[in-house]
Amino acid sequence: MPHIPLDENLPGITGILNYRLDTALPIRQLTHLLLRGESTLTKGERELIATVVSHGNECKFCTAAHTVAADVLLGEKETAELVKNDLSNAPVSSKMKTLLTIAKAVQVSGKNVTSEMISKAKNEGATDLEIHDTVLISALFSLYNRLVDGLASVTPTDSAFYERLARILADKGYLQSENRYAGLKG
Amino acid sequence: MPHIDLPKEYPGIRSLFVFRPETAAPLNALVQTLLHNPHPSLSPGERELIATYVSSLNNCKYCSTVHGAIAKHHLLNGDVVQQVKTNPETAPISNKLKALLKIAWQVQLSGKEVSSSHVEAARKEGATDIEIHDTVLIAAAFSMFNRYVDGLATWAPDDPEVYDRMGKQRAEEGYLTPPFKIQPQSTE
Numbered sequence: 001m002p003h004i005p006l007d008e009n010l011p012g013i014t015g016i017l018n019y020r021l022d023t024a025l026p027i028r029q030l031t032h033l034l035l036r037g038e039s040t041l042t043k044g045e046r047e048l049i050a051t052v053v054s055h056g057n058e059c060k061f062c063t064a065a066h067t068v069a070a071d072v073l074l075g076e077k078e079t080a081e082l083v084k085n086d087l088s089n090a091p092v093s094s095k096m097k098t099l100l101t102i103a104k105a106v107q108v109s110g111k112n113v114t115s116e117m118i119s120k121a122k123n124e125g126a127t128d129l130e131i132h133d134t135v136l137i138s139a140l141f142s143l144y145n146r147l148v149d150g151l152a153s154v155t156p157t158d159s160a161f162y163e164r165l166a167r168i169l170a171d172k173g174y175l176q177s178e179n180r181y182a183g184l185k186g
Numbered sequence: 187m188p189h190i191d192l193p194k195e196y197p198g199i200r201s202l203f204v205f206r207p208e209t210a211a212p213l214n215a216l217v218q219t220l221l222h223n224p225h226p227s228l229s230p231g232e233r234e235l236i237a238t239y240v241s242s243l244n245n246c247k248y249c250s251t252v253h254g255a256i257a258k259h260h261l262l263n264g265d266v267v268q269q270v271k272t273n274p275e276t277a278p279i280s281n282k283l284k285a286l287l288k289i290a291w292q293v294q295l296s297g298k299e300v301s302s303s304h305v306e307a308a309r310k311e312g313a314t315d316i317e318i319h320d321t322v323l324i325a326a327a328f329s330m331f332n333r334y335v336d337g338l339a340t341w342a343p344d345d346p347e348v349y350d351r352m353g354k355q356r357a358e359e360g361y362l363t364p365p366f367k368i369q370p371q372s373t374e
């Protein structure tokens with residue numbers, strides 16, 4: 001049961017963001033900008049960063065939601081699965097592997113990012129902006145994972161729920177809109 | 187040395203805000219709303235203490251020192267800030283704030299560490315739903331800010347005077363006004 005009263009029709013992060021709209025607004029704006037805004041990384045690649053960080057934090061709700069969001073955007077399920085469990089063999093570019101390695105370090109602590117990790121990313125062609133956004137996406141999901149689990153929000157066990165949520169994330173992105181979660185009910 | 191090319195005359199998160207103004211806008215809006223704007227029951231000083239404590243647990247020098255200075259200027263008491271950083275249990279703060287800081291500490295470790303007994307203990311001291319929500323969100327937000335600042339290896343001034351000036355500015359003006367430039371240290 002959640003630690004504070006949340007809308008029971010809105011599990012995971014959705015009810016938390018609806019609990020206090022004025023703090024949710026900038027969090028939504030930041031997420032939309034980082035994951036859906038203009039970037040040299042694809043939307044699928046950026047969802048993979050969100051996925052590995054949530055997986056590292058063992059946040060079941062966020063991991064399930066962003067895995068399926070990455071699957072929808074990439075059009076297949078293999079990549080997200082391997083990125084979580086066997087990064088060196090995942091079918092992503094060498095540059096993405098170095099960025100995902102940085103993201104995984106940030107998940108533990110910002111201080112765990114080494115100059116060597118950064119050099120490897122730059123050698124694979126990563127730009128300063130890509131490195132910046134990777135660190136900030138990882139830091140942002142360090143926030144989300146703690147918010148979701150720290151308030152003990154409900155984690156649905158039905159995989160169809162995450163398919164419906166991922167469809168919303170893929171089609172609409174992260175900004176609040178009227179009837180945003182209308183498609184969430186099974 | 188920072189991991190990416192950042193403007194040298196701004197330290198910590200301010201250099202990242204100048205590097206990428208698009209992401210700076212929502213990040214500043216978040217701290218403005220969460221820490222500075224009027225709150226039904228937690229003072230800006232109390233909320234800054236939560237931010238300071240979490241940043242201190244994450245060993246983020248820039249964040250813990252600057253938010254400690256902001257808290258000091260709100261509370262007009264630097265001693266309480268030092269005591270909260272060292273041990274909130276023995277600091278001269280309310281029992282409710284002590285219970286909320288305990289929740290913040292758990293969130294800093296992992297969201298999963300927050301148990302019903304931590305929340306019950308806070309409620310027993312009079313903590314409300316919004317206070318519990320905001321404590322978790324402040325701790326989660328600083329788990330983000332600390333990683334952002336250290337993950338890109340931004341530089342942190344050593345001079346306490348510099349932090350005191352930054353703390354005074356943010357306590358008085360909030361987070362939305364432009365920062366002042368700082369002479370980078372030659373040793374950095």
